[in-house]
Amino acid sequence: MVVLANQVDQISLLRAPKPDANFSCIPVINLAEAGSADAMVKACREFGFFKVTNHGIPIDIMAKLEEEAVKFFSLPQVEKEKSGPSNPFGYGNKRIGPNGDVGWVEYLLFAVTSKSFSYTAMPFLQEPSASSFRSALNEYMSAVRKLASEVLELMAEGLKIEPRNVFRLNYSLTGFGEHTDPQIISVLRSNNTQGLEIALRDGSWVSVPSDQESFFINIGDSLQVMTNGRFKSVRHRVLANGSKSRVSMIYFGGPPQTERIAPLPQLMGEGEQSLYREFTWEEYKKAAYKSRLADYRLGQFEK
Ligand SMILES: O=C(O)CCC(=O)C(=O)O
């Protein structure tokens, strides 16, 4: 793993990507360093994506949950199906989205409330034998929730939202088609498996070296709108690895269901007009459900 200390260097390197798609240099935000807020905003504007180090979450907490997830996904199919279908929460293993997108991923989807997470759709988690999975989830979730609000606060003062959060454990051999995440931010942690790629503003793809001790933050479509286009949601995909399963834990911070998604007044300049017509998260999800994974879904909400 290469962590470059100087973020300015990294950003200038990324502006002139080498033809070698394996070469990549992702902005790294060291949370323990002064000035991380400015570097973060720069990364949000230029990439919609960055890596977070020195986040204070012990690797143990991630490793424990990863281990429990692998145990679960290794169960016989019929056992896993008892916690599905994911409707809206629980175990799922169908293709991504309803519209023929490629990729096969198994996942466990959880609703996260402000205090804990809900696993009523997952009977196995209620068994006494699942106590280690439950405690791993609890520990991870409270740590990552804190991290998500810290990151949001650094991005923009007053961006402290009490989002409607979901949490997904993905288990996949085949990858994940290109898309942007619809939420505000996604906090991603993966095992040591290559395959994640992000698109730069010029449309070229760069691979993101795996780093199981760090978190990766994706700007989602909602934050693009909330910042009136200052931050851009990042297009990303996961390429098939073929030999090793990718285990990802993704905490999605999204807007409340009925809240309208609109530029934050505190970020707007004088006389600045919203680039988007008003819509709610519910409307957006409905529109997204009808689209393909790779579609530019915000298009229909632009003015
Ligand atoms: O598996 C990953 O690392 C990313 C998956 C992803 O992009 C998603 O679930 O939205």
Ligand SMILES: [Fe+2]
């Ligand atoms: Fe994603």
